[in-house]
Amino acid sequence: MRRLSWFNTVSLTLGFAFLYIPMLILIVYSFNGGKLVTVWSGFSTKWYGELFRNEAFLDAAWVTLKVAVVSSTIATVLGTMAAYVMVRAGRFRGRTLFSGMIYAPLVMPEVITGLSLLLLFIAIGLDRGVLTIVLAHTTFSMCYVSVVVSSRLVTFDQSLEEAALDLGCTGFEAFRLVTLPIIAPAVISGWLLAFTLSLDDLVIASFTSGPSSTTLPIKIFSAVRLGVSPEINALSTIMITLVAVGVIGASLSSKRTIAKRAKDEQEAIQ
């Protein structure tokens, strides 16, 4: 291991401080014993207990989870299908237009997406609730899935599918038995991306949610407007922990896969 020069040490420290001090403060204060968020009055885990007794927060968390799972699953199916057609169907009439339109929601301001969905739901007389949030989240996260999956499909060797057809598969079997297992990592990361997007979306959810269906980000946002409570710090700490565990786990497992692959390839050469 090389020692870093003083300049590199300083830049590294500043960079990480900038990124992580806010979170660190939040975590520390979640263990604060007192009611006041900015004054330290001894270590305690009582706000975590309070949090788990707070029905409103738990309900919101449950709604958020349901919405995220359902909408990201639908978005993954639709996004993968769209990506497949865009990459595989060759040059059909209107292809450029369609592929442009799939990516448009990526750059569309969320406020506009939210507002237009709200207008649509009112126009067709759909009552706002879990269903409308799911629909809205599916709409905007589908294009992210499509981007992730199509970038994988572009490098996918088409002769693999032809080989499957040649060996007796129908078109759908070739997709199910060959294409899908091979692009699965991209589909899964597309799903995770859609899941996270749905989990922390505030703007679109606030346009499309109804009184009975508040998501966690909306709940936190409205609670903070009445003043930051230590419970929210506790909740945020839990979320940070979950995300950190997920990210570290994913990176470790991918490191292991790469190491294993390198070892396998070594064996093949011998």
Place this chain on the structure above:
Amino acid sequence: MSDAAIATAPAEFAPWEDAQATPLIRFQNVTKRFGDFTAIDNLTIDIYEREFFALLGPSGCGKTTMMRMLGGFETQTEGTILIDGQDVAPVPPNKRAVNMMFQSYALFPHLSVAENIAFGLKRDKMPKDQIAARVDEMLNLVQLGKFANRKPHQISGGQRQRVALARSLAKAPKLLLLDEPLGALDKKLRQDTQFELMDIQETTGTTFVIVTHDQEEAMTVASRIAVMDHGKIIQVDTPAKIYEEPGSVYVADFIGDVNLIEGSVTKSGDDHATISWAEGQQDLIGIAHDEIPAGTRATLAIRPEKVNISTERPADMTNIIHGKVLDIAYLGNMSTYVIETPTGQHIKAQAANTRRIRRRAITWEQEVWLSFTDTAGVVLTS
């Protein structure tokens, strides 16, 4: 292995000369266009059962398109393709008794070697124990029994090539298509594998159609070669005929090394033609099966290894060319001499190096005589 090479020799196996034989594959006036581009141009050809048929040509000549039409991945624009007497136009790839070995091998990376080979058999709903037996049989055929449980990325390139072959043969197709099957292998491995391919073709009795741009490969493995250019078949013949008696300058030039001497026909008939080609040089005689009217522009194609080189004028040869040594390429087992005639043409002669190099008599700038028999070259008008 050399037994296999002899067995594919045309003397014993030549269904294309038998008027009674029914071809396995018939292309009848097939044309394939991609937009404005004509990939296959009004092509008619018969391929017979148990043949090892090579489609040879430069890239873009339509050979791959022809193969993909047999596999069912492309449909012809005009004409009919019959396999075993059946018009295959409406038959999708998964319903054809044809299998293909892809240039990239197209092994399924998420399946083991054995699962790759079993893939096609499972689609046919074959009973499990029969699948296992067939997979073992195929693994033995390509000598990969030890690697059954490895994934494709855990084996070497040559082994992958054999897995791909085993997978495409597992369903015992009537016809196996091979798309540049040895392109990714290095030269030594490629030569060994060519003989292996011929052995396997012999043992299984499957009809093989191979696409290649490597003329040596085509010469080695094929019972017949179709030389293609711009969507047309220029000549179909056995490797020996293609090499010895090319039907056109294009074929002569495409296969191996050749001297092309242009001139005008002075005399023709009795299977030979004479051309006058340069002032101060005597006329040259070569094979010409059809009579060519005198005065026609023609080309004598003569292989360098059929040209003798000597320091004195040979007495009893029909064709003699006088010139000066311009260049000598020493290739180890033989040397190629480039001779310049007084009129400035370059002609190559090859001689085996049976003596040590410092004892050889011929050197640069030396006056030499080239000679060859009247059956060594062919006179071509196209």
